[in-house]
Amino acid sequence: MSSPSLWSELRAALRGTEADYTVIPLRRAVFLLAVPMVLELVLESTFAVVDIWFVARLGSSAVATVGLTETYLFLLYSIAMGLAMAVTATVARRIGEHKREQAAITAVQAIWIALLVSVPFAVAGIVWARDLLALMGADEWTLTHGYGYMQWALGGNVVIMLLFVINAIYRGAGDAAIAMRVLWVANALNIVLDPILIFGFGPIPALGIEGAAIATTIGRGAGVLMQLWILFRGGQHIRVLASQLQWQGDIVRNIVRTSLGGVGQMIIGMTSWIFLVRILASIGSEAVAGATIALRTMMFVMMPAWGMSNAAATLVGQNLGASQPGRAEASVWHIGWYNMGYLLAVSVLFFLFNEAIMGLFTDDPRVIAVGAEWLRILSFSFWIYGWWMVSVQAFNGAGDTATPTKINLVFFWLIQIPLAWWLALRLDWGSSGVFWAVFVSESAVGLFTLWLFSRGGWKSAQV
Numbered sequence: 001m002s003s004p005s006l007w008s009e010l011r012a013a014l015r016g017t018e019a020d021y022t023v024i025p026l027r028r029a030v031f032l033l034a035v036p037m038v039l040e041l042v043l044e045s046t047f048a049v050v051d052i053w054f055v056a057r058l059g060s061s062a063v064a065t066v067g068l069t070e071t072y073l074f075l076l077y078s079i080a081m082g083l084a085m086a087v088t089a090t091v092a093r094r095i096g097e098h099k100r101e102q103a104a105i106t107a108v109q110a111i112w113i114a115l116l117v118s119v120p121f122a123v124a125g126i127v128w129a130r131d132l133l134a135l136m137g138a139d140e141w142t143l144t145h146g147y148g149y150m151q152w153a154l155g156g157n158v159v160i161m162l163l164f165v166i167n168a169i170y171r172g173a174g175d176a177a178i179a180m181r182v183l184w185v186a187n188a189l190n191i192v193l194d195p196i197l198i199f200g201f202g203p204i205p206a207l208g209i210e211g212a213a214i215a216t217t218i219g220r221g222a223g224v225l226m227q228l229w230i231l232f233r234g235g236q237h238i239r240v241l242a243s244q245l246q247w248q249g250d251i252v253r254n255i256v257r258t259s260l261g262g263v264g265q266m267i268i269g270m271t272s273w274i275f276l277v278r279i280l281a282s283i284g285s286e287a288v289a290g291a292t293i294a295l296r297t298m299m300f301v302m303m304p305a306w307g308m309s310n311a312a313a314t315l316v317g318q319n320l321g322a323s324q325p326g327r328a329e330a331s332v333w334h335i336g337w338y339n340m341g342y343l344l345a346v347s348v349l350f351f352l353f354n355e356a357i358m359g360l361f362t363d364d365p366r367v368i369a370v371g372a373e374w375l376r377i378l379s380f381s382f383w384i385y386g387w388w389m390v391s392v393q394a395f396n397g398a399g400d401t402a403t404p405t406k407i408n409l410v411f412f413w414l415i416q417i418p419l420a421w422w423l424a425l426r427l428d429w430g431s432s433g434v435f436w437a438v439f440v441s442e443s444a445v446g447l448f449t450l451w452l453f454s455r456g457g458w459k460s461a462q463v
Helices: 006-015 028-054 060-096 099-128 127-137 139-156 157-174 177-200 209-233 247-281 285-321 325-359 365-378 384-396 400-425 431-455
Strands: none
Touching: 006 028, 006 177, 006 431, 028 060, 028 177, 028 209, 028 285, 060 099, 060 127, 060 139, 060 157, 060 209, 060 247, 060 285, 060 384, 099 127, 099 139, 099 157, 099 247, 127 139, 139 209, 157 177, 157 209, 157 285, 177 209, 209 325, 247 285, 247 400, 247 431, 285 325, 285 365, 285 384, 285 431, 325 365, 325 384, 365 431, 384 400, 384 431, 400 431
16 A cells, blocks of 8 residues: 555644544654644644734833733733643543543543633723723823723633633544644734724724724633534544533543643743843843843744644653553654754854844844844754753643743743843843843753663653
C-alpha cells in the first residue's frame, strides 16, 4: 500500500481524524497534531495585531486602556493557561488509557472549574472597573470613556476561561483540528465586528473603545457555543453526555492540584517580564519601546514552534496513558529537532535583518537600535529556546507541572532578574545588560530543562 500523500495528510490534519496517536507512525502523529495547533496560534496572534490596530485609531489613551486592562487579564490568563495545561495532560492520559468516558467526565469537571474561577473576575470588572483603572494610574480619558471596555473584558471573562479550557480538552483528546476551527470562527467574527462596533456602520452606532471589547466578547462567545455544541454532539475522540454533568470533587481536586504548577509557571514568567520592564524603564522610554516591539516580533514568529511543542504535550500524555513511555520520549525528540531547525532559520533572519524588521514598526532610530540589538543577541539562543519549549511541554503533558515551575523560579527570578539589574545598572551596560541577562538565563534554563527531561523522571508522573 502506498503511503498517503502530503496533500491528503494536510487535509486530514485540518479536518480532524480518528487516528490513534499511540499507534500510528510517530512522524504522522506529530504532523496531524502540529499543523492545526500551529495554525491555531498563528491566527490568535494575528487577531491580537489586527485588534490593536483598530483601537490605535482612537488615540493613545484608547491603546493605554487596552494595556491597563490587560494587566488585570494577565492574572486571568495565568490561571486559564495553567488550568489548560492540567486539563490537556489529564484528558490525554485518559484517552491513552482508552477510557473515553473518564476523559469526558474530566472535561466536565474542568468546565465547572472554569465557570467558578470566572465569577470573582466578573464581579470585580463590572463593579470596580473605574477604580481598578484609577489604581493603575489611568488618565482622565480612560476613566471617563474607557471603563466600559474593562467592564466588558473582565465582566465577560467567562468566555476567555471556557475558550482556553475547552480547547485544552480537544487538544488532550487529539481533536486539535476542532480547537483550530473554533479559534478561526471566534477570531474571524471578532475581526469583522471590530470596525463595525468601534466606528459604527449604518444603523449601528459607533461605540468607540467599548465596541472593541464587545466585539471580542461576541466572537469568543460564539467560539464557546461552537465548542460546547461539538463537545456534546461528539468530536473524533471525545463526547460528553448529559448524564456526566454532575460535580465530582475528587476529579476536581486532581485537576486543581495539577494546574497549580502550570499557573505558577505563567505567573513567574509574566512577573519576571514586569521586573525587566522596570529595569528598562529606568534606562529610558526608548529602551522599553524597543524591547516591547522586539518581544512582540519574537512571540509572533515563535508561534509555529509553540504549536509543535503543544503537540508534544498531547503525545506525551496519550502515550504514557497507553503505557508507552519510550514512544512518549521519542515524540519529544522528534519535535525538538523540528523546533530547532525552524528557530535556526528564524535566528538567521533576525541576525541579518534585525534593523529592517524593527523599521517596519517605527522610524525612531534609538528605538530601532535597541530592538535590533535584542533581536541580534537573542538570535544566538533561539535554537536552545526551541528545545526548552518542547521539553517543558513534555513535563506538562505528563502532568508534572511542578518541575518546570521550580526551574523557572530559579532561572528567571533568582538568576535572570538579579543578573539583568547588575549588568544594566551596576555595570552600566544599559539595555544591553538586560538583553545579555536574558540570553544567559534562557540559554541556561533551556539546556538544564532538556538535561532533566533526558533523565526520564517525568515518565512516572501521575494524573
